Amino acid sequence: MRVVILPEREVREVPAGTVADLLRRLGLHLDAHLVVRGEDILTSDVRLAEEDEVEVYPVISGGA
Amino acid sequence: MRCHRCHAPANVEIRRSRIAFCARCYPDWFRAQVQERIDHDRMFRRDQRVLVAVSGGKDSLALWHTLMRLGYRADGLYVRLGIGEYSRRSQAKAEGFANRHGLLLHQVDLEADHGFVVPDLVEARSGKPCAACGTVKRYHFNKVAAELGYDVVATGHNLDDEAATLFGNLVHWNGEYLARQLPVLESTHPGFVRKVKPLYRLSERETAAYALVERIDYILEECPMAKGAKSLAYKDMLNCLEEQQPGAKYRFLVGFLKQGRSVLPAAAPEAADVRRCSRCGQPTTAELCAYCRMADRGRRKHETKDRKYGRTPVGP
Numbered sequence: 042m043r044v045v046i047l048p049e050r051e052v053r054e055v056p057a058g059t060v061a062d063l064l065r066r067l068g069l070h071l072d073a074h075l076v077v078r079g080e081d082i083l084t085s086d087v088r089l090a091e092e093d094e095v096e097v098y099p100v101i102s103g104g105a
Numbered sequence: 106m107r108c109h110r111c112h113a114p115a116n117v118e119i120r121r122s123r124i125a126f127c128a129r130c131y132p133d134w135f136r137a138q139v140q141e142r143i144d145h146d147r148m149f150r151r152d153q154r155v156l157v158a159v160s161g162g163k164d165s166l167a168l169w170h171t172l173m174r175l176g177y178r179a180d181g182l183y184v185r186l187g188i189g190e191y192s193r194r195s196q197a198k199a200e201g202f203a204n205r206h207g208l209l210l211h212q213v214d215l216e217a218d219h220g221f222v223v224p225d226l227v228e229a230r231s232g233k234p235c236a237a238c239g240t241v242k243r244y245h246f247n248k249v250a251a252e253l254g255y256d257v258v259a260t261g262h263n264l265d266d267e268a269a270t271l272f273g274n275l276v277h278w279n280g281e282y283l284a285r286q287l288p289v290l291e292s293t294h295p296g297f298v299r300k301v302k303p304l305y306r307l308s309e310r311e312t313a314a315y316a317l318v319e320r321i322d323y324i325l326e327e328c329p330m331a332k333g334a335k336s337l338a339y340k341d342m343l344n345c346l347e348e349q350q351p352g353a354k355y356r357f358l359v360g361f362l363k364q365g366r367s368v369l370p371a372a373a374p375e376a377a378d379v380r381r382c383s384r385c386g387q388p389t390t391a392e393l394c395a396y397c398r399m400a401d402r403g404r405r406k407h408e409t410k411d412r413k414y415g416r417t418p419v420g421p
């Protein structure tokens with residue numbers, strides 16, 4: 042399935058699974074990202090299909 | 106997962122409490138959390154005027170939005186730091202938000218009003234201007250609040266920010282900073298306005314989810330200077346731990362505030378000889394305050410650059 046990682050909109054192809062699987066495969070922390078399909082934020086247990094496309098929003102900001 | 110309140114399919118999970126909410130119920134939960142903190146920690150009352158430190162990022166805009174929806178009298182202040190494209194874009198987000206909601210946004214322009222920009226303040230040792238940038242922001246938030254008669258300055262610091270700061274202060278055993286790490290900093294001098302952090306128990310993910318659900322248009326990109334910041338390394342470590350132990354960040358911070366602080370020596374009392382800076386009038390213990398000395402360095406650097414690139418220097 043297709044994953045778009047913000048803010049650079051980097052595109053990755055990963056095998057479909059749950060939202061938690063997806064972040065694990067991408068090596069991203071659960072508590073540092075939001076996974077969005079269409080308009081909806083998804084909880085970590087949601088099972089995604091091959092034809093789904095999701096966006097991953099990083100939520101961590103740094104500095105100061 | 107189902108919504109804790111209405112049992113519709115959930116969108117946002119709060120892993121540390123093992124609950125989740127749908128997109129319709131989530132903002133109410135979020136605002137109720139903020140309201141509870143404001144009341145419980147006696148941050149401010151409804152008849153007081155709040156100045157929100159606005160950066161254009163998710164935290165400050167989520168905070169401003171929440172205070173507006175809770176019915177507080179909250180205006181914003183944006184400081185134009187002069188960090189290239191990042192500053193231009195974040196300013197546009199702050200202004201766009203204020204316009205959309207009919208809110209008052211004050212602005213300070215470092216370059217036009219003070220003759221320097223944050224990149225002029227890069228420290229030779231760290232290669233970063235972040236420590237100085239922090240001083241610049243705190244100075245202007247306080248000064249504008251004091252001059253315009255605001256009762257309190259509210260910042261968007263979230264649980265992840267505060268836990269990362271605590272972690273850093275423990276790693277380096279900064280006793281003095283530990284003693285001052287509080288969600289409410291009382292005023293110790295008429296020239297210092299109270300500071301509060303209403304989001305300090307809400308995680309960065311929860312704040313971002315609020316911004317997305319409420320369709321707040323915030324700047325997603327990072328400040329280019331943040332790359333390699335220590336705070337990011339601390340946040341990453343804490344999120345590793347959080348993955349294994351949901352709620353670890355919350356217990357770390359809240360446990361410190363409730364129990365850890367009591368074993369620390371009390372914060373050093375404000376020096377008795379606080380007076381007014383001879384140039385800007387802000388409270389200080391020296392003839393010239395730390396900001397004015399730093400601004401002098403910044404202006405000298407800025408003028409050198411101007412000569413090098415053939416621009417006309419901006420006056421102080």
Ligand code: SF4
Nearest residue numbers: 104105235238328330
């Ligand atoms: S990352 Fe550093 S320079 Fe950039 S806004 Fe934050 S404190 Fe200022």
Ligand SMILES: [Zn+2]
Nearest residue numbers: 108111127130
């Ligand atoms: Zn619901």
Ligand SMILES: [Zn+2]
Nearest residue numbers: 382385394397
């Ligand atoms: Zn001064």
